[in-house]
Amino acid sequence: MTPPIPEPAEIIQPQFFCRSRKFSFAVNRYRLPNGVVADLGYIAHPGGAVAVPVTNTGEFVLVRQYRFAAQGRLLEFPAGTLEPNEPADVTIKRELEEETGYRALAWTTLGQFYVAPGYSDEIIYAFLAQNLEKLTTPPPQDEDEDIEVVLMSPVALETAIYGGEIADAKTISAYFLARQHNLL
Amino acid sequence: MTPPIPEPAEIIQPQFFCRSRKFSFAVNRYRLPNGVVADLGYIAHPGGAVAVPVTNTGEFVLVRQYRFAAQGRLLEFPAGTLEPNEPADVTIKRELEEETGYRALAWTTLGQFYVAPGYSDEIIYAFLAQNLEKLTTPPPQDEDEDIEVVLMSPVALETAIYGGEIADAKTISAYFLARQHNLL
Numbered sequence: 263m264t265p266p267i268p269e270p271a272e273i274i275q276p277q278f279f280c281r282s283r284k285f286s287f288a289v290n291r292y293r294l295p296n297g298v299v300a301d302l303g304y305i306a307h308p309g310g311a312v313a314v315p316v317t318n319t320g321e322f323v324l325v326r327q328y329r330f331a332a333q334g335r336l337l338e339f340p341a342g343t344l345e346p347n348e349p350a351d352v353t354i355k356r357e358l359e360e361e362t363g364y365r366a367l368a369w370t371t372l373g374q375f376y377v378a379p380g381y382s383d384e385i386i387y388a389f390l391a392q393n394l395e396k397l398t399t400p401p402p403q404d405e406d407e408d409i410e411v412v413l414m415s416p417v418a419l420e421t422a423i424y425g426g427e428i429a430d431a432k433t434i435s436a437y438f439l440a441r442q443h444n445l446l
Numbered sequence: 447m448t449p450p451i452p453e454p455a456e457i458i459q460p461q462f463f464c465r466s467r468k469f470s471f472a473v474n475r476y477r478l479p480n481g482v483v484a485d486l487g488y489i490a491h492p493g494g495a496v497a498v499p500v501t502n503t504g505e506f507v508l509v510r511q512y513r514f515a516a517q518g519r520l521l522e523f524p525a526g527t528l529e530p531n532e533p534a535d536v537t538i539k540r541e542l543e544e545e546t547g548y549r550a551l552a553w554t555t556l557g558q559f560y561v562a563p564g565y566s567d568e569i570i571y572a573f574l575a576q577n578l579e580k581l582t583t584p585p586p587q588d589e590d591e592d593i594e595v596v597l598m599s600p601v602a603l604e605t606a607i608y609g610g611e612i613a614d615a616k617t618i619s620a621y622f623l624a625r626q627h628n629l630l
Contacts (some may be wrong), residue, residue: 263608266518278464280473282487285565287471289464291513295590303466305517305565329563330476331589332489334450338564343564359511375613378562379513379520380527381469381489386615391534408480424626426447431615433568442608 263375263385269295277301284308284343285384311354312341312432313392314372315364318425321413323362323394324408324433328408337412337422338430339437341386350387356401362411363400366391372439377432388436391424391444412439447558447568453479461485468492469568491568495538496555496616497546499575505597507578508524508617509545521596521606522614523621525570532581533569534558540585542575546595547584550575556623561616572620573597573607574627 271292276288276380289303315323325337342357344350351369359365372388402408414422419437455476462473468620475488499507510519526541528534533552541548578586599603603621606612 263613265514265585266516266520268617269512271514278465280471280487282464282473282565283485285487287464287487289466291543294514294590296590298590299541300590301467303464303516304527304609305472305562310564320469328453328479330455330478330486331567332450332560332565333452334452335453335614336560337541344581345525358541369455373610373613375615376513376516376520377615378489379516379522379614380494381515382562383515383517384562384568385613385630388465389584406480406482406484408478410539424557424623429447429557429562429569430557430563430626433620434559434622435615435618436605438607442615 269297278303295419296360303381305382305384307382308346309344309350310341310384310386310432311344311350311357312339312357312386312388313354313366313391314388314436314437315362315366315394317357317394321415323364324412324414325361326410326412328430336430337428337433338381339433341432347413351356351389351393354387354389354391359397360401360403361407363397364394365397367395370443372436375435388432388439390440455479458483462487464518467589474479487565489566489568491566493528493534494525494532494568494570494616495528495541496523496570496572496620497542497550497575497621498523498543498572499550499578501578501597504600506603507546507548508516508598509597510594521612522617525616527595535573538571538573538575543581544585544587545593547581547589548578549581550580551577554627557619559619570616572623574624
Protein backbone atom coordinates (compact mmCIF):
# COMPACT_ATOMS: atom_id res chain seq x y z
CA MET A 263 0.00 0.00 0.00
CA THR A 264 1.14 3.51 -0.76
CA PRO A 265 0.28 5.17 2.58
CA PRO A 266 -1.83 8.30 2.13
CA ILE A 267 0.01 11.56 2.75
CA PRO A 268 -0.63 12.12 6.47
CA GLU A 269 -3.33 14.74 6.85
CA PRO A 270 -4.92 14.21 10.27
CA ALA A 271 -8.11 16.05 11.12
CA GLU A 272 -7.78 18.36 14.11
CA ILE A 273 -9.53 17.05 17.23
CA ILE A 274 -11.32 20.05 18.76
CA GLN A 275 -13.00 18.14 21.57
CA PRO A 276 -13.10 14.46 22.51
CA GLN A 277 -16.75 13.52 23.02
CA PHE A 278 -16.72 9.90 23.96
CA PHE A 279 -14.43 6.87 24.30
CA CYS A 280 -15.26 3.21 24.88
CA ARG A 281 -12.75 0.39 25.14
CA SER A 282 -13.94 -2.93 23.71
CA ARG A 283 -11.95 -6.15 23.82
CA LYS A 284 -9.77 -5.90 20.72
CA PHE A 285 -10.37 -2.26 19.74
CA SER A 286 -11.81 1.04 20.95
CA PHE A 287 -14.65 3.25 19.77
CA ALA A 288 -14.19 7.02 19.96
CA VAL A 289 -16.32 10.01 19.01
CA ASN A 290 -14.53 13.33 18.61
CA ARG A 291 -15.44 16.77 17.37
CA TYR A 292 -13.11 17.34 14.40
CA ARG A 293 -12.13 20.21 12.18
CA LEU A 294 -11.64 18.53 8.80
CA PRO A 295 -8.99 19.73 6.31
CA ASN A 296 -11.71 21.55 4.31
CA GLY A 297 -12.67 23.53 7.42
CA VAL A 298 -15.92 21.71 8.24
CA VAL A 299 -16.51 20.92 11.93
CA ALA A 300 -18.24 17.60 12.64
CA ASP A 301 -18.74 15.02 15.40
CA LEU A 302 -17.51 11.72 13.99
CA GLY A 303 -17.15 8.28 15.54
CA TYR A 304 -14.73 5.55 14.55
CA ILE A 305 -13.18 2.24 15.56
CA ALA A 306 -9.54 2.62 16.64
CA HIS A 307 -8.15 -0.76 15.68
CA PRO A 308 -4.68 -2.33 16.01
CA GLY A 309 -4.90 -3.80 12.49
CA GLY A 310 -5.49 -7.26 11.10
CA ALA A 311 -3.81 -9.90 8.98
CA VAL A 312 -5.25 -12.36 6.47
CA ALA A 313 -3.70 -15.37 4.73
CA VAL A 314 -4.43 -16.84 1.31
CA PRO A 315 -3.28 -20.39 2.06
CA VAL A 316 -2.69 -22.71 -0.91
CA THR A 317 -1.95 -26.41 -0.42
CA ASN A 318 0.64 -28.25 -2.48
CA THR A 319 -2.21 -29.71 -4.56
CA GLY A 320 -3.48 -26.21 -5.39
CA GLU A 321 -6.46 -26.02 -3.05
CA PHE A 322 -7.31 -22.94 -0.99
CA VAL A 323 -7.82 -23.26 2.76
CA LEU A 324 -10.76 -21.27 4.11
CA VAL A 325 -12.70 -21.20 7.36
CA ARG A 326 -16.43 -21.12 7.94
CA GLN A 327 -16.62 -19.01 11.06
CA TYR A 328 -19.39 -17.78 13.34
CA ARG A 329 -19.65 -13.96 13.25
CA PHE A 330 -21.96 -12.53 15.87
CA ALA A 331 -22.23 -9.18 14.05
CA ALA A 332 -23.43 -10.96 10.90
CA GLN A 333 -25.63 -13.29 12.99
CA GLY A 334 -24.34 -16.31 11.15
CA ARG A 335 -21.38 -18.16 9.66
CA LEU A 336 -19.24 -16.66 6.90
CA LEU A 337 -16.76 -18.34 4.58
CA GLU A 338 -13.47 -16.41 4.80
CA PHE A 339 -9.75 -16.75 4.51
CA PRO A 340 -8.09 -17.26 7.92
CA ALA A 341 -7.41 -13.93 9.62
CA GLY A 342 -6.82 -12.35 12.98
CA THR A 343 -6.27 -9.16 14.91
CA LEU A 344 -2.76 -7.88 15.62
CA GLU A 345 -1.72 -7.93 19.26
CA PRO A 346 -0.41 -4.51 20.38
CA ASN A 347 2.88 -3.78 18.56
CA GLU A 348 2.85 -7.20 16.89
CA PRO A 349 4.18 -7.43 13.32
CA ALA A 350 1.44 -8.67 10.97
CA ASP A 351 3.52 -11.63 9.74
CA VAL A 352 3.74 -12.92 13.32
CA THR A 353 -0.02 -12.56 13.77
CA ILE A 354 -0.92 -14.39 10.61
CA LYS A 355 1.44 -17.33 11.22
CA ARG A 356 -0.18 -17.87 14.62
CA GLU A 357 -3.73 -17.43 13.31
CA LEU A 358 -3.25 -19.79 10.38
CA GLU A 359 -2.10 -22.54 12.74
CA GLU A 360 -4.84 -21.88 15.31
CA GLU A 361 -7.69 -21.59 12.84
CA THR A 362 -6.78 -24.24 10.29
CA GLY A 363 -4.17 -26.59 11.81
CA TYR A 364 -1.85 -25.87 8.88
CA ARG A 365 1.62 -24.36 9.03
CA ALA A 366 3.00 -22.57 5.97
CA LEU A 367 6.70 -22.68 5.19
CA ALA A 368 6.61 -20.09 2.37
CA TRP A 369 5.14 -16.64 2.91
CA THR A 370 4.76 -13.79 0.40
CA THR A 371 3.52 -10.28 1.17
CA LEU A 372 0.49 -9.41 -1.00
CA GLY A 373 -0.33 -5.88 0.14
CA GLN A 374 -2.57 -4.12 2.60
CA PHE A 375 -5.89 -2.31 2.56
CA TYR A 376 -8.49 -0.53 4.62
CA VAL A 377 -11.77 -2.41 5.09
CA ALA A 378 -14.09 0.37 6.32
CA PRO A 379 -12.24 3.68 5.95
CA GLY A 380 -15.40 5.67 6.67
CA TYR A 381 -15.44 4.56 10.30
CA SER A 382 -12.42 2.36 11.09
CA ASP A 383 -8.66 2.86 10.92
CA GLU A 384 -8.14 -0.89 10.57
CA ILE A 385 -5.56 -1.89 7.96
CA ILE A 386 -5.48 -5.55 6.96
CA TYR A 387 -2.13 -6.98 5.84
CA ALA A 388 -2.52 -9.78 3.29
CA PHE A 389 -0.13 -12.69 2.79
CA LEU A 390 0.13 -15.63 0.45
CA ALA A 391 0.85 -18.81 2.44
CA GLN A 392 2.31 -21.74 0.54
CA ASN A 393 4.18 -24.98 1.15
CA LEU A 394 1.62 -25.99 3.78
CA GLU A 395 2.02 -28.86 6.22
CA LYS A 396 -0.72 -30.25 8.44
CA LEU A 397 0.23 -30.01 12.11
CA THR A 398 -0.10 -33.27 14.02
CA THR A 399 -0.96 -31.35 17.21
CA PRO A 400 -2.48 -27.99 16.19
CA PRO A 401 -2.65 -25.25 18.84
CA PRO A 402 -6.02 -24.71 20.55
CA GLN A 403 -8.41 -22.18 19.04
CA ASP A 404 -9.44 -19.10 20.99
CA GLU A 405 -12.32 -20.24 23.18
CA ASP A 406 -14.87 -17.91 21.60
CA GLU A 407 -13.98 -18.97 18.05
CA ASP A 408 -16.27 -21.42 16.28
CA ILE A 409 -14.56 -22.49 13.10
CA GLU A 410 -14.71 -25.22 10.46
CA VAL A 411 -11.93 -25.66 7.87
CA VAL A 412 -13.03 -25.77 4.21
CA LEU A 413 -10.78 -26.70 1.25
CA MET A 414 -11.74 -25.28 -2.15
CA SER A 415 -10.39 -25.69 -5.66
CA PRO A 416 -9.61 -22.47 -7.56
CA VAL A 417 -12.74 -22.92 -9.69
CA ALA A 418 -14.91 -23.54 -6.63
CA LEU A 419 -13.44 -20.45 -4.93
CA GLU A 420 -14.19 -18.14 -7.88
CA THR A 421 -17.66 -19.64 -8.23
CA ALA A 422 -18.28 -18.99 -4.53
CA ILE A 423 -17.17 -15.36 -4.86
CA TYR A 424 -19.26 -14.68 -7.96
CA GLY A 425 -22.22 -16.60 -6.54
CA GLY A 426 -22.12 -14.81 -3.21
CA GLU A 427 -21.28 -17.78 -0.98
CA ILE A 428 -18.07 -15.92 -0.12
CA ALA A 429 -19.28 -12.47 0.93
CA ASP A 430 -16.36 -10.97 2.82
CA ALA A 431 -14.42 -8.05 1.34
CA LYS A 432 -11.03 -8.95 2.86
CA THR A 433 -11.32 -12.47 1.44
CA ILE A 434 -12.24 -11.24 -2.05
CA SER A 435 -9.56 -8.52 -1.98
CA ALA A 436 -6.81 -10.84 -0.73
CA TYR A 437 -7.73 -13.39 -3.40
CA PHE A 438 -7.53 -10.75 -6.11
CA LEU A 439 -4.09 -9.66 -4.84
CA ALA A 440 -2.95 -13.32 -4.80
CA ARG A 441 -4.01 -13.99 -8.39
CA GLN A 442 -1.01 -12.17 -9.81
CA HIS A 443 1.15 -14.96 -8.41
CA ASN A 444 -0.06 -17.52 -10.99
CA LEU A 445 -1.82 -19.84 -8.60
CA LEU A 446 -4.43 -21.11 -11.01
CA MET B 447 -24.79 -12.92 -1.58
CA THR B 448 -26.16 -16.12 -0.12
CA PRO B 449 -27.30 -14.81 3.26
CA PRO B 450 -25.90 -16.86 6.13
CA ILE B 451 -28.44 -19.08 7.89
CA PRO B 452 -29.75 -16.78 10.66
CA GLU B 453 -28.11 -17.78 13.91
CA PRO B 454 -28.21 -14.74 16.19
CA ALA B 455 -26.23 -14.77 19.41
CA GLU B 456 -28.36 -14.36 22.53
CA ILE B 457 -28.02 -10.95 24.16
CA ILE B 458 -27.78 -11.60 27.91
CA GLN B 459 -27.24 -8.00 28.93
CA PRO B 460 -26.84 -4.78 26.96
CA GLN B 461 -23.73 -3.05 28.27
CA PHE B 462 -23.47 0.12 26.29
CA PHE B 463 -24.96 1.99 23.35
CA CYS B 464 -23.77 5.11 21.53
CA ARG B 465 -25.48 6.74 18.57
CA SER B 466 -23.12 8.29 16.02
CA ARG B 467 -24.23 10.20 12.95
CA LYS B 468 -24.72 7.45 10.39
CA PHE B 469 -24.51 4.37 12.63
CA SER B 470 -24.50 3.21 16.25
CA PHE B 471 -21.97 1.43 18.42
CA ALA B 472 -23.21 -1.15 20.91
CA VAL B 473 -21.55 -3.44 23.43
CA ASN B 474 -23.58 -6.40 24.67
CA ARG B 475 -22.92 -9.47 26.77
CA TYR B 476 -23.67 -12.38 24.44
CA ARG B 477 -24.08 -16.10 24.72
CA LEU B 478 -22.60 -17.37 21.45
CA PRO B 479 -23.98 -20.46 19.67
CA ASN B 480 -21.09 -22.53 21.05
CA GLY B 481 -22.10 -21.57 24.62
CA VAL B 482 -19.30 -19.09 25.31
CA VAL B 483 -20.34 -15.86 27.09
CA ALA B 484 -18.48 -12.72 26.00
CA ASP B 485 -18.82 -8.92 25.98
CA LEU B 486 -18.55 -7.87 22.36
CA GLY B 487 -18.86 -4.47 20.67
CA TYR B 488 -19.95 -3.76 17.13
CA ILE B 489 -21.08 -1.08 14.70
CA ALA B 490 -24.81 -1.34 13.90
CA HIS B 491 -24.86 0.06 10.37
CA PRO B 492 -27.70 0.66 7.87
CA GLY B 493 -25.57 -0.69 5.00
CA GLY B 494 -23.71 0.88 2.12
CA ALA B 495 -23.65 0.90 -1.66
CA VAL B 496 -20.75 1.16 -4.10
CA ALA B 497 -20.67 1.74 -7.86
CA VAL B 498 -18.16 0.55 -10.45
CA PRO B 499 -18.78 3.30 -13.02
CA VAL B 500 -17.44 2.74 -16.53
CA THR B 501 -17.56 5.49 -19.15
CA ASN B 502 -18.48 4.82 -22.76
CA THR B 503 -14.76 4.98 -23.62
CA GLY B 504 -13.98 2.24 -21.08
CA GLU B 505 -12.53 4.33 -18.28
CA PHE B 506 -13.36 3.78 -14.62
CA VAL B 507 -14.59 6.70 -12.52
CA LEU B 508 -13.08 6.85 -9.03
CA VAL B 509 -12.93 9.44 -6.28
CA ARG B 510 -9.99 10.55 -4.17
CA GLN B 511 -11.69 11.27 -0.89
CA TYR B 512 -10.61 12.56 2.51
CA ARG B 513 -11.11 9.89 5.20
CA PHE B 514 -10.62 11.19 8.73
CA ALA B 515 -10.22 7.65 10.15
CA ALA B 516 -7.38 6.95 7.71
CA GLN B 517 -5.97 10.44 8.28
CA GLY B 518 -5.62 11.06 4.58
CA ARG B 519 -7.10 10.68 1.10
CA LEU B 520 -7.98 7.30 -0.39
CA LEU B 521 -8.72 6.37 -3.99
CA GLU B 522 -12.05 4.51 -4.06
CA PHE B 523 -15.08 3.78 -6.17
CA PRO B 524 -17.98 6.13 -5.37
CA ALA B 525 -20.02 4.88 -2.43
CA GLY B 526 -22.39 5.99 0.26
CA THR B 527 -24.41 4.99 3.29
CA LEU B 528 -28.04 3.88 2.95
CA GLU B 529 -30.60 6.20 4.48
CA PRO B 530 -32.96 4.34 6.84
CA ASN B 531 -35.09 1.89 4.82
CA GLU B 532 -33.62 3.12 1.55
CA PRO B 533 -33.05 0.54 -1.22
CA ALA B 534 -29.36 0.34 -2.13
CA ASP B 535 -29.99 1.13 -5.81
CA VAL B 536 -31.57 4.45 -4.82
CA THR B 537 -28.60 5.27 -2.58
CA ILE B 538 -26.00 4.56 -5.20
CA LYS B 539 -27.71 6.53 -7.97
CA ARG B 540 -27.76 9.59 -5.69
CA GLU B 541 -24.20 9.10 -4.48
CA LEU B 542 -22.78 8.61 -7.97
CA GLU B 543 -24.29 11.92 -9.08
CA GLU B 544 -23.25 13.79 -5.93
CA GLU B 545 -19.71 12.46 -5.78
CA THR B 546 -18.78 12.36 -9.46
CA GLY B 547 -21.24 14.51 -11.43
CA TYR B 548 -22.05 11.51 -13.66
CA ARG B 549 -25.43 9.86 -14.13
CA ALA B 550 -25.57 6.22 -15.22
CA LEU B 551 -28.38 5.00 -17.46
CA ALA B 552 -27.53 1.28 -17.19
CA TRP B 553 -27.21 -0.46 -13.83
CA THR B 554 -26.31 -4.09 -13.07
CA THR B 555 -26.30 -5.74 -9.65
CA LEU B 556 -22.87 -7.21 -8.88
CA GLY B 557 -23.38 -8.71 -5.42
CA GLN B 558 -22.96 -7.78 -1.81
CA PHE B 559 -20.44 -8.38 0.94
CA TYR B 560 -19.52 -7.67 4.53
CA VAL B 561 -16.51 -5.38 4.99
CA ALA B 562 -15.66 -5.97 8.66
CA PRO B 563 -17.77 -8.90 9.89
CA GLY B 564 -15.76 -9.14 13.12
CA TYR B 565 -17.19 -5.86 14.40
CA SER B 566 -19.70 -4.40 11.94
CA ASP B 567 -22.96 -5.64 10.45
CA GLU B 568 -22.48 -3.39 7.42
CA ILE B 569 -23.30 -5.03 4.10
CA ILE B 570 -22.17 -3.18 0.97
CA TYR B 571 -24.26 -3.64 -2.17
CA ALA B 572 -22.17 -3.39 -5.36
CA PHE B 573 -23.41 -2.19 -8.75
CA LEU B 574 -21.95 -1.82 -12.20
CA ALA B 575 -22.84 1.62 -13.61
CA GLN B 576 -22.63 2.04 -17.38
CA ASN B 577 -23.87 4.32 -20.12
CA LEU B 578 -22.66 7.38 -18.19
CA GLU B 579 -23.53 10.96 -19.00
CA LYS B 580 -21.91 14.02 -17.44
CA LEU B 581 -24.46 16.20 -15.66
CA THR B 582 -24.38 19.84 -16.69
CA THR B 583 -25.49 20.88 -13.19
CA PRO B 584 -24.42 18.16 -10.75
CA PRO B 585 -26.07 18.13 -7.30
CA PRO B 586 -24.05 19.63 -4.42
CA GLN B 587 -21.80 17.31 -2.42
CA ASP B 588 -22.46 16.74 1.28
CA GLU B 589 -20.72 19.62 3.03
CA ASP B 590 -18.28 17.43 4.95
CA GLU B 591 -17.19 15.54 1.83
CA ASP B 592 -13.90 16.47 0.22
CA ILE B 593 -13.71 14.66 -3.10
CA GLU B 594 -11.79 14.77 -6.39
CA VAL B 595 -12.92 12.72 -9.42
CA VAL B 596 -10.26 10.50 -11.03
CA LEU B 597 -10.64 8.65 -14.36
CA MET B 598 -8.53 5.53 -14.83
CA SER B 599 -8.00 3.11 -17.70
CA PRO B 600 -8.46 -0.60 -16.89
CA VAL B 601 -4.67 -1.12 -16.94
CA ALA B 602 -4.09 1.88 -14.66
CA LEU B 603 -6.76 0.60 -12.28
CA GLU B 604 -5.24 -2.87 -11.98
CA THR B 605 -1.76 -1.38 -11.61
CA ALA B 606 -3.07 0.85 -8.81
CA ILE B 607 -4.62 -2.13 -7.00
CA TYR B 608 -1.52 -4.32 -7.29
CA GLY B 609 0.78 -1.41 -6.48
CA GLY B 610 -1.21 -0.36 -3.41
CA GLU B 611 -2.36 3.06 -4.61
CA ILE B 612 -5.90 1.70 -4.33
CA ALA B 613 -6.05 0.28 -0.79
CA ASP B 614 -9.74 -0.06 -0.05
CA ALA B 615 -11.34 -3.49 0.24
CA LYS B 616 -14.80 -2.53 -1.10
CA THR B 617 -13.16 -0.99 -4.18
CA ILE B 618 -11.00 -4.06 -4.86
CA SER B 619 -13.90 -6.45 -4.18
CA ALA B 620 -16.37 -4.55 -6.35
CA TYR B 621 -13.84 -4.42 -9.19
CA PHE B 622 -13.31 -8.16 -8.96
CA LEU B 623 -17.08 -8.76 -9.09
CA ALA B 624 -17.33 -6.42 -12.11
CA ARG B 625 -14.63 -8.20 -14.08
CA GLN B 626 -16.92 -11.07 -15.03
CA HIS B 627 -18.87 -8.60 -17.16
CA ASN B 628 -16.11 -8.37 -19.81
CA LEU B 629 -15.21 -4.75 -19.26
CA LEU B 630 -11.55 -4.97 -20.23
